[in-house]
Amino acid sequence: MKRCIRITLLLIMTVMLCLMVVSCNKKQNSENNERVLKGNIKIVTDVEHGPQFELAAEAFEKLHKKVNINVITVKDTDNNVEAIFNGPQYEADITTINDSSIKHIITKNSEKFLEMTGSVKGYKDELLANKIYNDTVKGKVYALPWDTYPKALLYRKDIFAKEGIDINRIKSWSDYIEVGRKISKDTGKIFIANSSEDNNDIYLLLSNQLGTSYFNQSGKLDFKSQKWARVIEISKILYGEGLIQEIPSKDEVINKAQLNKIVSFIADPTYAVTLMNKFPQSKGKWGVMKLPAFEDGGNRDVSLGGINLVINKNTSESNLSEEFVKFALTDGKLQMDLLNKYGRFPVSTDAYNFVDLNKSITYFDSTIWNLFGSVEQGSFSINYTKNFPDIREKIKRVLNETNIKNENYKSIIEGVETILK
Incomplete structure (x- = not known):
């Protein structure tokens, strides 16, 4: 009996000692966290x-009470990095640079x-x-991606249904052009709308489908x-037959879509969220599909655009800045909050397996985020x-609507060569 009591007391003391050690370790870790963050x-x-970034900052500050993050917006960061980092007005710790400029900068x-x-x-x-x-130069990482812009087509389900169009039969641009000719004739509406902003550059979109851009993978034009x-x-064909129309901005595309002037438009996740937020009454009217391929069975995945985070080398808060970037x-939870609220598509591929990212979105009656994830992972x-x-x-x-309509391929390419000399 006494032996049992001794053993029991010994076990109790061992458990208590373990708990004290764990508690001390947690306290030490907490203190270290607070000291760093x-x-x-x-x-x-x-x-x-x-x-x-305001949303990301708020989430980070909730976890780390002694951190304060100030987010400032400007019209252009790409051409003002020096002033943003070292000018007296900002002296920023972190700024953002577009995909197309990051390697240059x-x-x-x-x-x-x-x-x-x-x-x-x-x-990584x-x-x-x-x-x-894209963020690496000579084997060294100087930036990290913030977001990405996979592309798809949002289309009017009711108009396609009325015209007897089955989107599952649309595989190629030739298929979509034939559909466009019919719908344009019957409705008089813009068949494809596209924002003329850089992230929707139609020529880069189409060339990206084919695995190239201005430069091939060897870096040659x-x-x-x-x-x-x-x-x-x-x-x-698209411009010459009036099947596509360039519209100055994303907001104008969305507004024209709501005014019943557009049948389909090239979109990334930010367009989808903007449409849902601005016009909830249009729930069920719009569907989503991948861009057509150049031939049956060809690539339908395209991604173009995004920004990147860079940290000021002279910052006194380098550790804190890096911790924020990693968290963001x-x-x-933050990845999904940013997606659902702003359409910011994650660059963390782990997020593509989240249950919430693969749920059906009732507005489109589609697993639209899953589709965009598939596009992102399949794109060149x-x-x-x-x-x-x-x-x-x-x-x-040279590559503009007027020349595309009026000049032949040889003349256009000669114009490109001349202007690049």
Whole structure:
């Protein structure tokens, strides 16, 4: 009996000792956390992304009470990195740069940015590989992707049904063009609307479908390739027959769609959320499908655009800034909150397996986020070279609606070559 009591007391003392050790460790970890995660950081981003960072900052501050994050929005970050980081007005710890400019900027000014190769090592493989590649120069990671823009078509289900169109039979651009000819004739509406903003550049969208852009994967200009001949061919039909119409902005596309002027439009997740938020009464009217391929069985996945986070090398809050970036890119709840509220599509591929991301969205009666996830993972990467921004501005003078309608392929390509000399 006494032996049993001694054994029992010994077990109790052992358990209590273990609990004390665990408690001390938790307390120590908590103290270490508080010691590291305190301070102030300033984020400067563009107007569209400002609310997204406000939401991320709020979630981070709830976890870390001694942290304060100030989010400031400006019209243009790409061309103002020096002023944003070092000018007296901002002195930001973190700013954002567009996909198309990031390679150009970090190649030219890598000394301005905190290298994150080591700090991202633990979760880099979770992020989209093509985005990380774009953020890397000479094997060093100087930026991390914030979002991505997979593309699809939102279309009027009621109009397609009335015209007897089965979207499951639409496989190629030729199929969609035939449908467009019929619907345009019968309704007089814009068959395909597309925003003329950079993230919806129709020529890059089409070339991305074929696995190229201005540059091929070897970094050489690709306009003389058969792929670009096909891009010009489809573009000439769409513009020449009035099947596609460029509209200045996303908001104008959404407004025209609601005014019953548009049958379908090229969209990313931000369009879908904007449509749901602004016009809830249109629930059930719109459907979603992948872009048509260039031929039956061809690639229908396209992704274009996104911004990237860079940290000021001179910041006194480098550790805190890196912790915020990691949280903002990988926290599961935040990924879904940002998607559902703003249409910000995650760059963490783990999120693509979330139950909530694969649920049906009643507004579209579709697992629309799952479709966009499939598009993102199936799309070709775009080779953004260090000269991409300059070349893009020059090419816009040749690749435009007027020339596509009136010039032949040879003349267009000669115009591109001339302007790039």
